[in-house]
Amino acid sequence: MKLTGSQMVCESLIQEGVDVIFGLPGGAIxxxxxxxxxxxxxRHILVRHEQGAAHAADGYARATGxxxxxxxxxxxxxxxxxxxxxxxxxxxxxxxLITGQVPRAAIGSDAxxxxxxxxxTLPITKHxxxxxxxxxxxxxxKEAFHIASTGRPGPVLIDLPKDVLQxxxxxxxxxxxxxxxxxxxxxxxxxxxxxASTLINQSSKPVILAGHGxxxxxxxxxLKTLAEKAQIPVITTLLGISSxxxxxxxxVGMPGxxxxxxASLALEEADLLIAVGMRFDDRITGxxxxxxxxxxxxxxxxxxxxxGKNVKVEVxxxxxxxxxxxxxxxxxxxxxxxxxxxxxxxxxxxxxSLDIRDTKKxxxxxxxxxxxxxxxxxxxxxxxxxxxxxxxxxxxxxxxPRTWITSGGSGAMGFEVPGAMGAQVGAPSKVVWSIAxxxxxxxxxxxxxxxxxxxxxxxxxxxxxxxxxxxxxWQEFFYKKDYVATIYKNNPDFTKLAEAFHILxxxxxxxxxxxxxxxxxxxxxxxVIVDFIVEEEENVYPMIPAxxxxxxxxxxxxxxxxxx
Amino acid sequence: xNNLSQTSKHTISALVLDKPGVLNRISSMFRRxxxxxxxxxxxxxxxxxxxxxxxxxxxxxxxxEQVTKHLNKLIDVIKVLDLSSENxxxxxxxxxxxxxxxxxxxxxxxxxxxxxxxxxxxxxxxMVIEITGDEGKIVSFEEMLRPFGIIEIMRTGTIALKRGxxxxxxxxxxxxxRNQSNWEEAASV
Numbered sequence: 001m002k003l004t005g006s007q008m009v010c011e012s013l014i015q016e017g018v019d020v021i022f023g024l025p026g027g028a029i030x031x032x033x034x035x036x037x038x039x040x041x042x043r044h045i046l047v048r049h050e051q052g053a054a055h056a057a058d059g060y061a062r063a064t065g066x067x068x069x070x071x072x073x074x075x076x077x078x079x080x081x082x083x084x085x086x087x088x089x090x091x092x093x094x095x096x097l098i099t100g101q102v103p104r105a106a107i108g109s110d111a112x113x114x115x116x117x118x119x120x121t122l123p124i125t126k127h128x129x130x131x132x133x134x135x136x137x138x139x140x141x142k143e144a145f146h147i148a149s150t151g152r153p154g155p156v157l158i159d160l161p162k163d164v165l166q167x168x169x170x171x172x173x174x175x176x177x178x179x180x181x182x183x184x185x186x187x188x189x190x191x192x193x194x195x196a197s198t199l200i201n202q203s204s205k206p207v208i209l210a211g212h213g214x215x216x217x218x219x220x221x222x223l224k225t226l227a228e229k230a231q232i233p234v235i236t237t238l239l240g241i242s243s244x245x246x247x248x249x250x251x252v253g254m255p256g257x258x259x260x261x262x263a264s265l266a267l268e269e270a271d272l273l274i275a276v277g278m279r280f281d282d283r284i285t286g287x288x289x290x291x292x293x294x295x296x297x298x299x300x301x302x303x304x305x306x307x308g309k310n311v312k313v314e315v316x317x318x319x320x321x322x323x324x325x326x327x328x329x330x331x332x333x334x335x336x337x338x339x340x341x342x343x344x345x346x347x348x349x350x351x352x353s354l355d356i357r358d359t360k361k362x363x364x365x366x367x368x369x370x371x372x373x374x375x376x377x378x379x380x381x382x383x384x385x386x387x388x389x390x391x392x393x394x395x396x397x398x399x400x401p402r403t404w405i406t407s408g409g410s411g412a413m414g415f416e417v418p419g420a421m422g423a424q425v426g427a428p429s430k431v432v433w434s435i436a437x438x439x440x441x442x443x444x445x446x447x448x449x450x451x452x453x454x455x456x457x458x459x460x461x462x463x464x465x466x467x468x469x470x471x472x473x474w475q476e477f478f479y480k481k482d483y484v485a486t487i488y489k490n491n492p493d494f495t496k497l498a499e500a501f502h503i504l505x506x507x508x509x510x511x512x513x514x515x516x517x518x519x520x521x522x523x524x525x526x527x528v529i530v531d532f533i534v535e536e537e538e539n540v541y542p543m544i545p546a547x548x549x550x551x552x553x554x555x556x557x558x559x560x561x562x563x564x
Numbered sequence: 565x566n567n568l569s570q571t572s573k574h575t576i577s578a579l580v581l582d583k584p585g586v587l588n589r590i591s592s593m594f595r596r597x598x599x600x601x602x603x604x605x606x607x608x609x610x611x612x613x614x615x616x617x618x619x620x621x622x623x624x625x626x627x628x629e630q631v632t633k634h635l636n637k638l639i640d641v642i643k644v645l646d647l648s649s650e651n652x653x654x655x656x657x658x659x660x661x662x663x664x665x666x667x668x669x670x671x672x673x674x675x676x677x678x679x680x681x682x683x684x685x686x687x688x689x690x691m692v693i694e695i696t697g698d699e700g701k702i703v704s705f706e707e708m709l710r711p712f713g714i715i716e717i718m719r720t721g722t723i724a725l726k727r728g729x730x731x732x733x734x735x736x737x738x739x740x741x742r743n744q745s746n747w748e749e750a751a752s753v
Contacts, residue, residue, distance in 0.1 A: 118585070123596050147639060181581065181638070181642045181643075182639045303637070304636070305637050308630070
């Protein structure tokens with residue numbers, strides 16, 4: 001069957017089970033767009049900015065576990081994708097990015113809207129391709145999906161010159177890939193698994209540190225079995241949130257820079273750290289040489305290059321968590337760890353990090369907690385980056401995997417709007433709440449128009465403190481309250497903005513308005529912006545300053561008259 | 565990380581797909597991760613679709629381990645081997661252009677013979693000598709030539725192979741072996 005390059009791309013997407021593409025057209029990618037009407041199975045969502053397309057594909061991928069697809073034209077179209085690609089790379093999210101490129105003969109001539117897309121995206125993709133012959137498209141598409149979604153997932157970009165999209169060639173979609181340089185190890189080495197099981201059986205104060213890998217490998221049940229069988233408390237990283245039910249008696253929450261104090265302290269107390277699907281990020285370790293020094297460490301990850309990168313470990317295991325934890329679970333003995341668990345309970349009661357002080361003021365923590373209660377913890381939460389993100393991580397209780405979606409490693413403000421859009425497209429039956437900062441929201445709020453056009457009913461909770469709050473907090477703590485460039489003096493009226501987008505906008509300034517506003521938003525059949533005007537100079541506690549240790553932790557100060 | 569070992573030069577060999585952009589991917593990875601390359605040599609391998617690269621990297625054992633793992637992580641890299649052990653043949657080629665006069669010419673040729681170098685060009689006031697060997701030999705030869713006045717030096721960078729029948733990197737090797745070696749790397753942390 002002879003097809004054009006554009007038709008081959010669409011056929012390949014259908015073969016890979018893709019049902020939605022986020023994108024924005026332009027000259028170089030036009031042949032692909034003009035082919036789209038032939039493929040009604042491919043739903044195209046026209047975004048307002050290509051960054052929105054990449055983040056939306058990312059939100060879709062995290063909500064579904066399937067690769068998200070975004071495409072854009074050459075030059076600025078491709079460069080606008082970059083923030084979204086880097087975010088997906090840092091957080092191991094499978095994305096397929098397709099970019100138009102100037103015609104082959106024009107490459108290298110600085111043609112209109114020409115940019116070296118594969119060069120720019122080389123260090124922020126798992127792999128990328130510049131396809132110079134239409135006949136290569138089926139193989140490249142097959143490889144791209146395989147690479148993006150297996151092993152440690154990540155973004156794969158395919159750059160397609162305009163005349164390659166127009167060229168015709170024989171189409172036969174390959175069933176297999178031939179990649180001699182890519183074959184992720186999944187099984188885990190038997191002797192390492194035995195060593196790990198022995199350590200777990202011998203340990204009296206073990207703790208599990210679970211990351212994004214649990215969610216990626218669908219090892220939710222295996223993790224739960226491991227924790228319950230040997231009665232091991234579970235701490236989750238920022239991206240590991242929702243990998244273990246937070247209402248479980250063994251759940252200890254998130255450690256690190258803004259984690260709960262008892263989780264950071266438990267890591268320090270433990271004699272065995274079972275790190276699964278995580279990468280010892282500096283937001284958790286602070287000072288790696290002084291991190292969890294009392295424990296032996298088992299590190300299980302599918303990416304060998306993560307092992308030994310930041311922290312020295314005694315038992316490294318390279319493999320897929322679902323398989324490796326399944327094997328470990330058959331080798332470990334039942335245990336109670338009574339003394340250790342009561343020690344953790346003691347830490348919890350001595351360091352209550354999640355108490356919200358009783359005040360008439362509208363506190364952001366209170367808003368998040370009310371949101372959790374009103375949604376019964378059943379919605380999908382998507383956040384941006386900053387204070388609101390940390391409060392959303394702390395004060396909402398997550399019990400199901402893929403209900404917490406956030407830009408972790410790259411810390412991309414503005415993720416909350418298109419990220420939530422993609423998550424809602426991937427999880428149409430769920431209520432998706434975007435917990436947004438007023439700063440990040442304004443970076444990408446153009447996508448509200450996309451959501452209105454495409455009936456994507458995301459509910460926005462803007463935690464509006466009129467500040468770039470996290471940066472302001474750092475200025476307060478580390479720069480003598482010298483608030484340089486962190487205050488937004490003239491934010492737009494977000495409820496009027498809602499009106500301009502033809503959607504519902506609600507402003508909340510008092511505590512008693514919080515719950516009714518949330519319920520009204522969920523009743524409304526479309527996107528809603530709820531503008532929560534919260535206490536301006538509220539800080540996120542606890543805090544372990546960057547590069548420091550658990551001993552340097554600042555816990556919430558006792559309430560004073562001034563802040564009540 | 566606890567680094568028990570000293571910083572030193574390590575030779576790493578990689579078998580990679582011979583296609584456009586591969587060198588860029590590899591050099592970009594070195595740059596981005598802050599690894600130092602002391603020398604790099606690239607050439608075709610026994611398989612026309614594959615190139616063999618030899619890197620000399622400066623760092624301690626944990627740096628070399630990370631270099632190896634990040635090379636392995638690149639899709640276009642088929643196989644990576646740390647050749648830092650002693651049982652390795654390593655060679656580079658160097659060309660020296662030096663000042664010479666009728667009075668010094670024969671002395672230079674004598675030196676060149678001792679080092680098994682070849683005179684490949686003679687002009688009225690200069691000579692070009694080629695020499696192959698490991699890095700130490702080339703550095704000592706350079707020291708011997710210095711008094712005559714060195715005008716230019718051109719060096720290729722080190723290439724290396726393991727000695728003996730234990731063939732280290734074979735392009736025909738089944739993929740499973742690669743996983744196995746990942747294992748050993750992981751287990752050595």
